Amino acid sequence: MSLYNVFNIAGTGMSAQSVRLNTTASNIANANTVSSSVDETYRARHPVFAAELTKAATEQQGESVGVAVKGIVESDDPLKIEYSPNHPMADKDGYIYKPNVNVMEEMANMISASRTYQTNVQVADAAKSMLQKTISLGQR
Amino acid sequence: MAINFDKAFGVHQHTMLIRSKRAEVLSSNIANADTPNYKAKDIDFAQMMKKAQGQQSQGQMYITHERHFKIPSVGQSDTLYTVPNQPDTGDGNTVDVQLERNKFIENSMEYQASVNFLGGKIRGLKKALSGQ
Numbered sequence: 339m340s341l342y343n344v345f346n347i348a349g350t351g352m353s354a355q356s357v358r359l360n361t362t363a364s365n366i367a368n369a370n371t372v373s374s375s376v377d378e379t380y381r382a383r384h385p386v387f388a389a390e391l392t393k394a395a396t397e398q399q400g401e402s403v404g405v406a407v408k409g410i411v412e413s414d415d416p417l418k419i420e421y422s423p424n425h426p427m428a429d430k431d432g433y434i435y436k437p438n439v440n441v442m443e444e445m446a447n448m449i450s451a452s453r454t455y456q457t458n459v460q461v462a463d464a465a466k467s468m469l470q471k472t473i474s475l476g477q478r
Numbered sequence: 479m480a481i482n483f484d485k486a487f488g489v490h491q492h493t494m495l496i497r498s499k500r501a502e503v504l505s506s507n508i509a510n511a512d513t514p515n516y517k518a519k520d521i522d523f524a525q526m527m528k529k530a531q532g533q534q535s536q537g538q539m540y541i542t543h544e545r546h547f548k549i550p551s552v553g554q555s556d557t558l559y560t561v562p563n564q565p566d567t568g569d570g571n572t573v574d575v576q577l578e579r580n581k582f583i584e585n586s587m588e589y590q591a592s593v594n595f596l597g598g599k600i601r602g603l604k605k606a607l608s609g610q
Contacts, residue, residue, distance in 0.1 A: 340498045340499045340501065340502040341498045341501060341502070343502045343505075344501050344502055344505040347502065347505045347506045347509045348505050348508070348509060350509055351505075351508060351509030351510070351511075354509070354512075355512075358512070387510070387512050387513040387514065388513060388514075389510055389513050389516050402502045402503045402505070402506035402519075402557075403506050403510065404506065404509050404510075405509045405510045405512075405513050450512070451512075453575075454508075454511050454512060454575065457508055457511070457575060457579055458508060458509060460579070461504075461505045461508055461509075461579075461582060464501075464582065464583065464586045465501060465505070465586075467586070467590075468498070468501065468586050468589050468590065468593075471589075471590050471593045472494075472593055475593055475596060475597050475600065476596070476597055476600030476601070476604070
């Protein structure tokens with residue numbers, strides 16, 4: 339029955355958005371992490387979403403698919419390099435390296451992720467009440 | 479006179495099936511609201527309803543020969559891509575979450591209406607059976 343699939347689909351949406359919220363939290367938490375070399379510096383992470391194609395092999399191809407997290411990529415944006423010779427983490431030339439996290443972008447991402455998560459919860463809730471009505475069909 | 483459930487339940491059994499299918503398609507749109515290159519889909523209700531009613535009046539068709547054409551049953555195909563009401567947002571995704579949410583809520587209300595109609599029919603049948 340297709341209403342049960344709604345739970346699965348909304349569930350994939352919720353888990354994908356929570357992965358996104360997780361990376362956003364990690365990015366914001368590490369926005370001011372300082373390191374003393376380019377390689378050690380934290381880089382902004384973002385999940386890559388893709389339509390789940392597990393059903394592709396079956397007959398129902400292209401009808402309704404959940405969402406899957408393909409992977410998490412690190413941003414290639416340039417790091418923020420600061421000249422601060424008094425900093426305890428400064429390298430031998432006196433530079434410190436800060437992550438390429440754009441906090442504004444992350445805040446927008448966070449709002450978008452939490453809204454979409456909420457919407458998925460509401461979808462699952464609506465499907466639940468639809469099913470409950472159906473189960474009690476003809477009982478009174 | 480025998481009770482014919484197909485006739486007694488009329489069109490509502492088909493609407494419920496189509497509405498639950500539509501709920502699935504719309505929920506997949508909402509889940510993929512942030513997936514790049516995902517295109518929003520929807521079900522052509524009128525088309526599927528026509529098909530369902532045609533099947534009801536003519537009965538189910540079976541494939542008994544290899545050269546018979548396959549006619550899709552209710553719940554399959556007839557999923558069409560929606561026309562986006564704003565130009566490309568940059569990632570090739572055509573889902574408008576607000577629109578899809580409203581469609582989903584509307585669809586679930588209509589589903590519950592169908593459930594209520596069907597419940598009424600069942601109550602009627604029960605009354606007739608118990609003879610009170």
